[in-house]
Amino acid sequence: MTPKSILKNSTVSTNEPSATSKPYTQRHRDVALQHASIIEEQKRVEKEVLDAIMTLMDFPTSPTADPMRPSPSDALFFQGLMVNFQPSDYDSLIEERNIADRCGYALCPRPKKKAPSKARKHFIETDKGVEIVDRRTLEVWCSDDCARRALYVKVQLSEEPAWMRRGGVNDKIELLVENAEDHHKALPLRLKQEAAPKPAKSEEEEDVASAWAARDDALADLALERGEKPGRLSKANKDLLRTHIQERVQTAPSVPPEPPTQLSGQSHMAIEGHIPRADRPKDEDEEDDGTDWDKHLPG
Amino acid sequence: MDERSNVSPNMIKMWRVYRTVKEMCMDRGYEMLKEDTDISLDEFAARFAKEDGEPDRGRMHFSCQPTEAMLVKYTDSPTPKNPNPVPQIGTIWIEFNSDDAVGLKQLRDYMQHLVNGSFYSGIMVVQKPMTGMALRLLRGSASIEEGPKGGVEVFVEQDLLVNITKHELVPKHVLLSKEEKAQLLQRYRLKETQLPRIQVTDPVAKYLGLRRGQVVKIIRKSETAGRYASYRWAI
Incomplete structure (x- = not known):
């Protein structure tokens, strides 16, 4: 048997919003939806970055790859994944690769450099003299070249989180590659610009180039279709932006503000329009004078 | 204090961590002998010391089976749709990670191990906090298919030196079963959202492995x- 309540059976729940509170307008709902969609976008991007880091931990695809001349597919893949990254995400990538005992640069297959000893701090000869550095900072890269290449990518990343970005900004990451000429031909991202000035190429190369260009176009179309590139935000908050501008119509002719009529001499004493009584000169017709209480008394 | 003089400080630390983990498993309701939870330092040192005296x-890894009482507690009451509900708990695997830094690689390996060994859930004890991406x-991880069903919990050794x-x-915190929860809500005529709350990241909630x-x-x-x-509703 359920215990019986000693409280009255009231029909009105206190949790219900009272009728006097303002009704929710469409605009409130739009604002809430807008923020919800941003949070959802954030979750999606964070998951993508996590997946990207997990993929890039096992990069490059072949163990003999050369970080100076990465294979076009690897390079393109890497560039594509980097678009969503913030510099902090990139640091995480380097950290994870180091834990997996690899060079911090994602296109380098070599293991990271081993410090000469296990001491926590190390003396390093530099141009400026001897420096004392942490062992961890020594064991990030396989070589100085890889460090340069990796940081070349990092400085191009945008500090702004990917879910807050406008479309079309910063969606190309350049890689620092040696013998750039060969590489630019192979890299489809640069192909369109370079194809026009140098039409005289062997047929095979042209075929390859056109194939890459077609693929690039197709990828761009797909991205467009997904609604990724052009202004993700503007699409979402379409309802919040008013395209129709309403002019403020003036109904009455403008009137200059009234000059202070009474006690104009005291206007400089006014505090937001009020003149404190303490400094006001004595007035004859002032009603609540401090001494007039006995005037009206009989007798 | 005489007996401790010949044991390294790291050994003593690990001994305390190990005991806390054992106690934690017992408090959660896994099968555990009382003798296991108060293993002496000498015995611990004899079992888990390396030649150089370090742990x-x-x-140190071990696994636990849930007790009958725990199985009942984690089982939904049968409904017409689901007449034979499966307990939401199973064997747990506890591992002490010896790597200096723990990142995605170790965590994924651990998850893979849990899935291969068909463990329901796992606890990993690490020396230093994991990297941000691993977190x-x-x-x-509770929602992804590759991980174990019951999820993975990660504790830092530092947090387990004493049993909080x-x-x-x-x-004292006591977990209520689904049935007890229903009775509570009916007794006080509440919806569960009207209960006060406790975060699942709360130290005691983590200790008991509370779920949302x-x-x-x-x-x-x-x-x-x-x-x-x-009463507190875990959130």
Whole structure:
């Protein structure tokens, strides 16, 4: 048997919003939806970055790859994944690769450099003299070249989180590659610009180039279709932006503000329009004078 | 203190961590012998010491079976749609990671191990906090298919040096089963959202391995009422 309540059976729940509170307008709902969609976008991007880091931990695809001349597919893949990254995400990538005992640069297959000893701090000869550095900072890269290449990518990343970005900004990451000429031909991202000035190429190369260009176009179309590139935000908050501008119509002719009529001499004493009584000169017709209480008394 | 003089400080630390983990498993309701939870330092050193006197974390791993009472507690009451509900708990695998830094790689290996060994859930004890990305993976691990069903919990050794539930200022927390929760809500005519809450990241909630939606009964001493019970909804 359920215990019986000693409280009255009231029909009105206190949790219900009272009728006097303002009704929710469409605009409130739009604002809430807008923020919800941003949070959802954030979750999606964070998951993508996590997946990207997990993929890039096992990069490059072949163990003999050369970080100076990465294979076009690897390079393109890497560039594509980097678009969503913030510099902090990139640091995480380097950290994870180091834990997996690899060079911090994602296109380098070599293991990271081993410090000469296990001491926590190390003396390093530099141009400026001897420096004392942490062992961890020594064991990030396989070589100085890889460090340069990796940081070349990092400085191009945008500090702004990917879910807050406008479309079309910063969606190309350049890689620092040696013998750039060969590489630019192979890299489809640069192909369109370079194809026009140098039409005289062997047929095979042209075929390859056109194939890459077609693929690039197709990828761009797909991205467009997904609604990724052009202004993700503007699409979402379409309802919040008013395209129709309403002019403020003036109904009455403008009137200059009234000059202070009474006690104009005291206007400089006014505090937001009020003149404190303490400094006001004595007035004859002032009603609540401090001494007039006995005037009206009989007798 | 005489017996401790020949044991390395790291050994003593690991001994305390190991005991806390054992106690934690017992408090959660896994099968555990009382003798296991208060293993002496000498015995611990004899079992897990390397030649150089440092603890060998690789050998400290163990697994636990849930007790009957725990199985009942984690089983939904049967419904017409689901007449034979499966308990939401199973064998747990506890591992002490010996790597200096723990990142995605170790966490994924661990998850893979749990799945291969068909463990329901796992606890990994690490020396230093994990990397940010690993934490991110852990947060979403309950929902991904590759991980174990019951999820993975990660504790830092530093947090397990003492058993926080033995502190006098920490009241007793008791997990309620689904049935008890329903009775509680009916007794006080509440919806579960009307209960006070406790975060699942709360130290005691982490110790008990609370999941979202569970209710704990907190029994604390009261000067006026003797004992006072309150309830918290894990969120």
